[in-house]
Amino acid sequence: MAKDKSKPIFKYHVRKKIQKALKYILMILLAIFFMFPIVFMIISSIKEDEFQVVTDMSSLRAFIPVGELGLQNYQDVFASLNFAHQFFNSVLIMVLTVLFGLLINSMIAYALARLRFSGKNILLSVVIALIIIPFEAVAVPLLIIVNKLPWFGGATTWLDTYHVQIFPFIADAFSIFLFYQFFVNIPKDLEEAALIDGASLFGIYWKIVVPLSRPIIATVAILQSLNAWNRFMWPLMVTRGEDVRPLTVGIQSFFGQSPRLWGDLMAFASMITIPVLIVFLLFQKWFVQSVASTGIKG
Amino acid sequence: MGIGKDIMVNNKDKGSITTYRRKEAKLAWLFSTPAILLLIFFVIVPFVWAIWLSLTNTRLIPNPNVPTRFIGLENYIRLVSDEVFLKSLFNNFYFVIVVVPLQTAFALGLAMLINQELRGMNIFRTVYFSPVVTSMTVVSIVWTLLYNPGEGLINAFLQAISFGKLGPYDWLTNTKLVFPAIMMMSIWQGVGFQMVIFLAGLQEIPASLYEAAEVDGANGWQKFVNITIPQLRNTLVFVMISTTILAFRLFDQVKVMTNGGPSNASMTTMLYAIETGWGRLRIGYASAITVVFFVIVLLISIAQRFLTREKGVQRNG
Numbered sequence: 001m002a003k004d005k006s007k008p009i010f011k012y013h014v015r016k017k018i019q020k021a022l023k024y025i026l027m028i029l030l031a032i033f034f035m036f037p038i039v040f041m042i043i044s045s046i047k048e049d050e051f052q053v054v055t056d057m058s059s060l061r062a063f064i065p066v067g068e069l070g071l072q073n074y075q076d077v078f079a080s081l082n083f084a085h086q087f088f089n090s091v092l093i094m095v096l097t098v099l100f101g102l103l104i105n106s107m108i109a110y111a112l113a114r115l116r117f118s119g120k121n122i123l124l125s126v127v128i129a130l131i132i133i134p135f136e137a138v139a140v141p142l143l144i145i146v147n148k149l150p151w152f153g154g155a156t157t158w159l160d161t162y163h164v165q166i167f168p169f170i171a172d173a174f175s176i177f178l179f180y181q182f183f184v185n186i187p188k189d190l191e192e193a194a195l196i197d198g199a200s201l202f203g204i205y206w207k208i209v210v211p212l213s214r215p216i217i218a219t220v221a222i223l224q225s226l227n228a229w230n231r232f233m234w235p236l237m238v239t240r241g242e243d244v245r246p247l248t249v250g251i252q253s254f255f256g257q258s259p260r261l262w263g264d265l266m267a268f269a270s271m272i273t274i275p276v277l278i279v280f281l282l283f284q285k286w287f288v289q290s291v292a293s294t295g296i297k298g
Numbered sequence: 299m300g301i302g303k304d305i306m307v308n309n310k311d312k313g314s315i316t317t318y319r320r321k322e323a324k325l326a327w328l329f330s331t332p333a334i335l336l337l338i339f340f341v342i343v344p345f346v347w348a349i350w351l352s353l354t355n356t357r358l359i360p361n362p363n364v365p366t367r368f369i370g371l372e373n374y375i376r377l378v379s380d381e382v383f384l385k386s387l388f389n390n391f392y393f394v395i396v397v398v399p400l401q402t403a404f405a406l407g408l409a410m411l412i413n414q415e416l417r418g419m420n421i422f423r424t425v426y427f428s429p430v431v432t433s434m435t436v437v438s439i440v441w442t443l444l445y446n447p448g449e450g451l452i453n454a455f456l457q458a459i460s461f462g463k464l465g466p467y468d469w470l471t472n473t474k475l476v477f478p479a480i481m482m483m484s485i486w487q488g489v490g491f492q493m494v495i496f497l498a499g500l501q502e503i504p505a506s507l508y509e510a511a512e513v514d515g516a517n518g519w520q521k522f523v524n525i526t527i528p529q530l531r532n533t534l535v536f537v538m539i540s541t542t543i544l545a546f547r548l549f550d551q552v553k554v555m556t557n558g559g560p561s562n563a564s565m566t567t568m569l570y571a572i573e574t575g576w577g578r579l580r581i582g583y584a585s586a587i588t589v590v591f592f593v594i595v596l597l598i599s600i601a602q603r604f605l606t607r608e609k610g611v612q613r614n615g
Binding site: 020036059112120142176202287 | 432443553
């Protein structure tokens with residue numbers, strides 16, 4: 001009897017173990033699938049022989065640091081492509097877009113969620129309706145607008161400037177909606193207590209609502225930073241010179257030159273990607289949460 | 299909705315209520331104005347103007363020989379017989395038909411895989427998600443090298459697993475292969491995003507449903523079909539619709555990798571609009587393409603509202 005009973009249990013355990021091992025094998029294969037281009041990019045970037053980058057591709061050598069290794073490609077990108085300046089451009093545009101965006105989008109969302117004023121419901125419906133207009137639908141007419149737009153100091157066009165890459169992306173209907181959803185759910189007690197204590201309406205926003213809203217601020221900041229860092233179409237349209245050009249347009253323009261220097265290109269690509277990957281690894285929980293929150297979309 | 303109402307009513311001081319209300323409304327408009335102005339100027343005005351521009355022959359730099367004028371529906375009439383435009387529209391639909399089901403199924407599979415309690419799951423989740431944070435411009439350049447015709451890594455891999463029977467292929471220069479190659483890369487880059495959305499959806503399904511099904515002796519497939527899929531209905535609709543909209547916005551990959559070629563085999567609606575408006579300065583015609591593009595996006599969004607409304611819960615709809 002005891003024997004009969006132990007046999008199926010033993011079998012069950014073995015089957016579970018095999019199942020588990022198979023799952024891990026599958027997950028490791030998938031990990032290889034998702035990682036191989038990134039590993040390939042980084043390994044190729046430290047191979048100094050441009051020709052070797054291409055010839056190594058027909059074998060696993062593509063993923064192994066062999067041959068002449070060094071940071072020559074990185075030096076080339078810094079020296080001949082003005083990488084540092086383009087990196088500065090990308091960071092500046094991203095930081096300003098996100099900071100102004102957080103302030104302005106959270107303010108209107110706060111008004112819509114917590115304050116009473118006439119016209120509120122219409123305003124809310126308009127903002128929600130605007131979510132479905134993708135930027136691509138306004139890019140062409142916006143180009144003709146910014147082409148002939150004045151700026152301080154007598155400039156008559158916005159082309160080839162930083163502000164043309166920042167202003168169109170500050171107010172964002174979807175960010176407003178994310179803030180709105182969060183603010184609506186904050187309990188009123190705290191604000192009422194502050195009101196009794198004599199806090200001003202602005203004081204309530206700044207000292208109570210903003211500190212409580214760290215999760216949603218992080219969410220919007222991450223989504224907007226990623227969008228800004230990776231933005232390509234609009235900067236391509238509005239920057240003709242190298243002065244204000246961000247990294248995405250910079251690498252595309254370098255990619256368009258012949259002959260293609262693959263080692264340098266991979267170094268350039270790595271330097272665009274690695275900072276983001278590091279930030280992602282540090283704050284991955286937040287990244288995943290921000291993306292998950294885009295699913296709850298109205 | 300508003301705060302302070304109860305307190306003020308308790309004061310029984312009508313004057314103070316009106317002052318308070320007025321202050322509240324003033325602050326509300328003060329808070330809203332910057333965003334309203336920016337949205338009007340950078341979204342609403344260009345959006346409405348696109349419709350007007352599409353009825354003219356406006357150029358970015360006016361041609362002195364051809365004065366800008368109202369030409370009615372001429373741009374739209376020309377679009378109907380513009381082979382490049384039709385090809386680009388066809389490509390967008392082709393992308394939707396192939397990528398939306400594949401990517402959705404793949405993302406759901408990944409989400410179910412990493413939703414299990416196994417050691418090291420966090421690492422796998424991070425790895426699967428990392429292409430999402432990689433810029434599409436960079437991805438396109440790296441994959442162009444991977445797709446290299448002779449000795450590219452993908453050709454080498456295919457030859458290795460097929461013992462030399464498959465390939466080598468000219469991925470990006472063959473009119474039949476170029477678009478599938480771009481689709482494959484787009485799935486690689488984007489699937490992690492949907493995976494995370496599905497994961498959030500999966501975690502909201504009450505465990506009691508699965509437990510009850512197990513008591514009734516349901517197997518894994520039955521649980522998937524009868525619990526997972528119906529519970530994820532709205533998430534599924536959301537993911538499929540948003541992937542469809544992204545497919546119509548397709549631009550970065552094709553611009554960097556092929557610029558629409560060879561012979562327009564990878565042309566997309568958005569690339570054609572930008573090439574026409576920005577490249578060839580024909581703003582009027584490009585605006586007409588933009589308007590068609592928006593109408594398609596609008597119809598898809600309406601379909602989403604329609605599909606998610608039926609179920610009482612409005613989570614994703």
